[in-house]
Amino acid sequence: MSEFDALLGKLLEQKPELSRSDVEEKIKQKKEKIGAGYLTDQGALFLIASDLGVILEQPAKVEIGIRDLHVGAKEVTLDTRILSISPSKQFSRKDGTTFFLRTMTVYDIDSTASVKLWDEKANLPVINKLKPGDLVKIVKAYVKSDLNGAPTLNIGSGSDIEVIDKQTNIPSLESITKDVSSIKENEKDIVVSGNIDGNISLMEYTNSQGQLRKALRFRLKGNDNNFVKVVLWGKDESSLPKMIPPNAKVRLLGMKTKSGNQGIELHGNDATVIEIEGKKETEPVVARVLSIAKNESGNNLVLAVDKNKNIFKIFDQANIIGSYNEMDIIELMPSKVIGDSVTLNKDSFVRKIESEKNIPSLSEIRTKISDIKPDNEYCVEAIILKEPQRRQVQTKSGETIALSEMFVEDDSKQIWIKGWRNLSRLIDKCSLGEIVSITGVNAKSGLEGRIELFLTQFSSIKKKN
Numbered sequence: 001m002s003e004f005d006a007l008l009g010k011l012l013e014q015k016p017e018l019s020r021s022d023v024e025e026k027i028k029q030k031k032e033k034i035g036a037g038y039l040t041d042q043g044a045l046f047l048i049a050s051d052l053g054v055i056l057e058q059p060a061k062v063e064i065g066i067r068d069l070h071v072g073a074k075e076v077t078l079d080t081r082i083l084s085i086s087p088s089k090q091f092s093r094k095d096g097t098t099f100f101l102r103t104m105t106v107y108d109i110d111s112t113a114s115v116k117l118w119d120e121k122a123n124l125p126v127i128n129k130l131k132p133g134d135l136v137k138i139v140k141a142y143v144k145s146d147l148n149g150a151p152t153l154n155i156g157s158g159s160d161i162e163v164i165d166k167q168t169n170i171p172s173l174e175s176i177t178k179d180v181s182s183i184k185e186n187e188k189d190i191v192v193s194g195n196i197d198g199n200i201s202l203m204e205y206t207n208s209q210g211q212l213r214k215a216l217r218f219r220l221k222g223n224d225n226n227f228v229k230v231v232l233w234g235k236d237e238s239s240l241p242k243m244i245p246p247n248a249k250v251r252l253l254g255m256k257t258k259s260g261n262q263g264i265e266l267h268g269n270d271a272t273v274i275e276i277e278g279k280k281e282t283e284p285v286v287a288r289v290l291s292i293a294k295n296e297s298g299n300n301l302v303l304a305v306d307k308n309k310n311i312f313k314i315f316d317q318a319n320i321i322g323s324y325n326e327m328d329i330i331e332l333m334p335s336k337v338i339g340d341s342v343t344l345n346k347d348s349f350v351r352k353i354e355s356e357k358n359i360p361s362l363s364e365i366r367t368k369i370s371d372i373k374p375d376n377e378y379c380v381e382a383i384i385l386k387e388p389q390r391r392q393v394q395t396k397s398g399e400t401i402a403l404s405e406m407f408v409e410d411d412s413k414q415i416w417i418k419g420w421r422n423l424s425r426l427i428d429k430c431s432l433g434e435i436v437s438i439t440g441v442n443a444k445s446g447l448e449g450r451i452e453l454f455l456t457q458f459s460s461i462k463k464k465n
Contacts, residue, residue, distance in 0.1 A: 003042065003064075003068065004041060004042045004045065007042065007045055007046075007049075007056050008020065008023060008045060010054075010056055010057075011023065011045065011048075011049050011052075011054055011056060014054050015052055015054060023045070023048065026044075026048050027041050027044045027045060027048065030044040030047055030048055031044050039070070039071060040070040040071070042070050043070035043071050043072050043073075046072055047072075064076065064077075064078055065078060065108050065109065065110075065111065066078065066080065066106070066107070066108050066110075066111035066112065066113045067108075067110060067111045069113060069143050069151040069153070070143065070151060071143055071144060071145045071149075071151050072143065073142065073143040073151075074140075074142045074143075075140045075141075075142070076138070076140070076141045076142065076143060076153065077137065077138065077139050077140060077141075078108070078137070078138055079108065079135065079136075079137050079138075079164065079168060079170065080106035080107060080108050080113075080135075080136060080137075080138060080170065081106060081107055081108070081133060081134065081135055081136070081170050081171075081172075081173070082104060082105075082106060082130055082131065082132050082133060082134045082136060083104075083105040083106060083107050083112065083132060083173075083189060083191070083253055083254050084104060084105045084132060084253045084254030084271045084272055084273045085102070085103075085104035085105075085127075085130055085132075085271060085273075086102055086103045086104065086269075086270050086271035087102070087270065088100050088101070088102040088117075088122040088123050088127075089101055089102070099118065099119050100118070100119055100120075100122040100123060101116060101117070101118060101122055102116075102117045102121075102122035102123075102127065103115065103116055103117075103271055104117070104130075104271065105189050105254050105271065106136070106138070106153075107170070107176070107189065108170050109169060109170055109171070112188070112189035113150075113151065113152065113153055114146060114150070114152045114153070115138065115141075115152070115153045115154075115155065115161075116152060116153070116154050116155065117155045117161070118154065118155065118156045118157075119156070119157070120157075121155045121156065121157075121159070121160075121161075124161070126161065126162070126163060127161065129163075130163070132173060132253050132273050133172060133173045134163060135163070135164050135165065135166070135168055135170065136161055136162060136163055136164060137161070137162045137164050138153060138155065138159070138160075138161055139159060139160040139161065139162060140158055140159045140160065141153045141154055141155050141159045142154050142156070142159070173191060173253070176190075176191050177191045177192070177193050177251060178190065178191065178192060178193070179192075179193055179194065179222050179223050180192050180193065180194035180220045180221070180222040180228050180266070181194075181222025181223050181224040181226060182222070183228065183257050183264060183266065184257065184264070185257055185259060185264060186257060187256060187257045188255075188256040188257075189254060189255075189256070190254075190255050190256070190257075191251065191252070191253050191254075191255070192220070192251070192252050192255050192266060193249070193250065193251045193252075194220035194221055194222050194228070194249075194250055195220065195221045195247045195248065195249055195250065196218060196219075196220070196221075196244065196246070196247060196248045196250055196276075196339050197218070197219040197220065197221040197227045197247075197375075198218065198219055198339055198340060198375075199218065199313070199338065199339045199340050199341040200216055200217070200218040200237075200240065200244070200338045200339055200341070201216070201217050201218065202214060202215075202216060202217075202236060202237055203215050203216075203217055205233075213233070213234060214234070214235070214236040215231055215232060215233045215234065215235060215236075216230075216231070216232040216235045216236065216237070216239070216240075217229070217230065217231050217232075218230050218339070219375075220250060220252075220266065221247075227375065228263075228264060228265065228266055229260060229262070229265045229266070230252070230265070230266045230267075230268070231265065231266070231267050231268070232252075232267075232268040232269070232272055232274070233267065233268065233269050233270070234269050234270030235268070235270060235272070235274070237336075237338070239274050240274070240276065240278070240338060241276060241278030241279055241280055242278070242279065242280060242281060242282050242335075242336045242337070243278050243279040243280075243281065243282045243283060243336070243337050244276060244277070244278040244337060244338045244339055245277065245278070245337075245339075246310045246339055246340050248276055248277040248278060248339070249276070249277040250274070250275070250276045250277070251275040251276075252266065252268060252272060252273070252274060252275075253272065253273035253275070254268060254269075254271055254272045254273060255267065255268045255272060256268075282333065282334050282335065282336060282337060283333075284331050284332065284333050285306065285312070285331070285332050285333075285334060285337065285342060286306060286307070286329065286330070286331045286353065286356055286359070287304035287305055287306045287312060287329070287330065287332075287359065288304060288305050288306075288327060288328070288329050288330075288359040288360070288361070288362075289302060289303075289304050289321070289324055289325070289326050289327060289328050289329075289330060290303040290304055290305055290311075290326065290327075290362055290379070290439050290440070290460075291303045291326060291439045291440060291458065291459070291460035292321065292322075292324075292326060292460075293457060293458060293459070293460060295457055298319070299315070299316055299317055299319060300314075300316035300319055300321050300322055301313070301314070301315065301316070301457055301458050302314035302316055302321050302458075303439055303440045303458045303460075304330075304342075305359065305360060305365055306359065307356070307358040307359050307360070309360055309364075309365055310340065311340060311365070311377055311379075311440075312337075312340050312341070312342050313340055313341050313342065313440075313458055314332075314334075314342045314343075314344065315341065315342065315343045315344065316344045317343065317344060317345050317346075318344055318345050318346045318348060320344060320348065320349075320350050321344070321350055324350070324352060326460075327361070327362070328352055329352065329353055329354070329356050329359050330350050330351065330352055330353065331350070331351050331352075331353050332344065332348060332349065332350040332351075333348050333349050333350075334348055335347060335348055340377075362379060362437070362439070363381075365379055366378075366379050366380055366381055366437075367379065367380060368380075368410060368411075368412040368413070369382065369408075369409065369410050369412050369413040369414070369415050370412035370413040371412070372415070372443050372451055372453070373443060373451070374443050374444055374445045374451055375442075375443065375444065376442070376443055377440060377441070377442055377443075377456075378440075378441055378442075378443060378453070379437075379438065379439045379440065379441075380408075380410065380437075380438050380441065380453070381410060381435065381436070381437045381438070381464070382408035382409055382410045382415075382435070382436060382438070383408060383409060383410070383433065383434070383435050383436075384406050384407070384408050384430055384431065384432055384433060384434050384435075384436065385407045385408060385409055385414065385432075386406065386407040386432065387406075387431065387432040388404055388405065388406040388427045388428065388430050388431070388432075389404065389405060389406075390402060390403070390404040390424055390427075390428060391403055391404075401420060401421050402420070402421060402422075402424040403418060403419070403420055403424060404418070404419045404423075404424035404425075404426075404427035404428055405417065405418040405419070405427065406427050406430055408436070415451065415452065415453055416446075416450075416452045416453065417438065417441065417452070417453045417454075417455070418452060418453070418454050418455070419454070419455040419459075420454070420455075423455040423456070423457070423459065426455055426459065426460070426461050427455070427461070429461070430461060430463070434463050434464075435463070435464040436461050436462065436463055436464065437461070437462045437463075437464060438453070438455075438459065438460075438461050439458075439459060439460045439461075439462075440455075440456055440458040440459040440460065441453040441454060441455055441456065441459055442454050442456055
């Protein structure tokens, strides 16, 4: 007999004038009145019993599973594993007093749940030692609904959380980890693995309270070599190692899927756990300089390639590469390396070396146009088939910006190359019939799926005799 049937039987014993169908109709009405998503049948049964003056007691069995949780339940005890956990945060009440709150996500055999730890429970020494995968017992928690109506476990003054060590059928983190290529729409509290595809960028945004916050954005590539966009809200670069190699392995704990403009996206928050291949301290990088440009601040933007043909974007914030030339081989000690992005600051050093023979030349990393695929960086050599043209384009916001474009080909295929805003000047210097070497262009799918090449702030165009 289920817990619901046992409680229903107790109610019918005390109210013999009611039939099971009468109670089921009352349950339906109660759920409709409260609103969808807030009550289970069992939760509605407790409210109906209260309306009828009947006190229903919880069954003797107090250890339940996450799937059995219902809003209003008290003194709930259950075994779970930690999926993710956020830092403790301090908040202010309207009366000026403060309180602490920490949230975490737990899971058992087939379900997940959010847990809120209040006041002194948010800063218990045992909580600070918890890590993903730990087996814990939640003791005498109470259940309330979150903003979406889902049951949420709350640990207050009368509740506790204990680390336990025993045999369990709750699966390990490894067994619930899925490759990013297999994610589906409307999933939450999932563990996802893949490889970094490109750079990890930092963005700032203003939240609903008007506060300035940060987020990390990158792409995760799966076993099928397709990528998914990832946004980690509330995270910054302090969450990352200083040295992350290209194509680094990544596992993200506590993610949800959303539908974006280009398909499914993965979103996380400040409780999401990032496990990423990397090192706490940076190591020297040896690479060949392919191009040197400058940004609007006057800092050097350098494109370089290492012995494994990985192309790096070097942000020279200290302007210490200015004395070197294109095709020089340099050794540098960066302040950080994240994917294909290398940052130099005042504490970095750079020196030219002559002994490294395994660094490929520019000609060795060029790609035939027919082999170009979207969302990657390339170096190409081609002949200009049409006189480059410049035109003014009006954006949705009403801004008018310059766009220059030229049509080129090599012996494999033809393609359009485009430069927006100040990058248009690079194309303006080119002419019909010239053979050009173009370094650092990004491939994107345009109209009708046609691939086009776009200049970036790292791009350079060299004319060949």
